[in-house]
Amino acid sequence: MKIRYQSDQRDIRWADVSRLIKAVGWGERSPEDLEAAFKKSSFVRFAYIGDELVGTGRTVDDGVYYGWIVDLAILPEYQGKGIGSEILKELESDLKPYISTMLTAAPGKGGFYEKLGWLKQSAAYIFPRSERQKKDFTEQAD
Ligand SMILES: CC(C)(COP(=O)(O)OP(=O)(O)OC[C@H]1O[C@@H](n2cnc3c(N)ncnc32)[C@H](O)[C@@H]1OP(=O)(O)O)[C@@H](O)C(=O)NCCC(=O)NCCS
Numbered sequence: 001m002k003i004r005y006q007s008d009q010r011d012i013r014w015a016d017v018s019r020l021i022k023a024v025g026w027g028e029r030s031p032e033d034l035e036a037a038f039k040k041s042s043f044v045r046f047a048y049i050g051d052e053l054v055g056t057g058r059t060v061d062d063g064v065y066y067g068w069i070v071d072l073a074i075l076p077e078y079q080g081k082g083i084g085s086e087i088l089k090e091l092e093s094d095l096k097p098y099i100s101t102m103l104t105a106a107p108g109k110g111g112f113y114e115k116l117g118w119l120k121q122s123a124a125y126i127f128p129r130s131e132r133q134k135k136d137f138t139e140q141a142d
Pocket residue numbers: 024071072073074075078079080081082083084085086104105106108109110111112115
């Protein structure tokens with residue numbers, strides 16, 4: 001299984017990115033909105049097997065000091081094959097010059113990041129925009 005990793009946004013079919021996001025359970029995001037959002041990222045990755053988009057990930061960053069890794073998503077049928085680790089390692093490496101490299105783990109995914117050397121923060125805060133976020137990302141849920 002030959003996996004090709006692309007680090008620019010040339011010839012991306014944004015409808016495929018939208019399908020990938022939906023396939024991992026993150027709901028509907030339009031191809032147009034995804035393209036606009038990805039265009040703001042300094043670093044992106046797209047993983048292909050043949051012509052099929054099987055994984056993605058990108059940074060949200062200010063170009064100098066702070067960088068987050070977001071939208072790390074692998075098509076369910078291709079999970080567990082090392083693709084997520086590879087994209088994460090590459091994006092983490094891209095952010096090496098920044099002073100701070102962060103991410104928010106989806107519920108149940110902390111172990112994946114810890115395996116790759118990430119440490120759980122003790123002082124991260126989120127302003128909850130929904131009850132779902134409150135439940136998924138804080139200890140305040142009742
Ligand atoms: C989480 C995700 C990105 C991992 O990518 P992946 O390609 O499936 O992971 P890999 O094959 O690179 O796995 C690397 C290692 O992490 C482990 N791992 C994967 N998911 C894990 C989890 N939830 N908890 C603990 N370990 C996990 C794997 O078993 C593997 O271990 P090994 O090297 O000892 O075999 C992928 O499963 C995914 O897209 N999930 C849905 C979307 C999502 O939640 N993304 C994360 C947003 S924060």
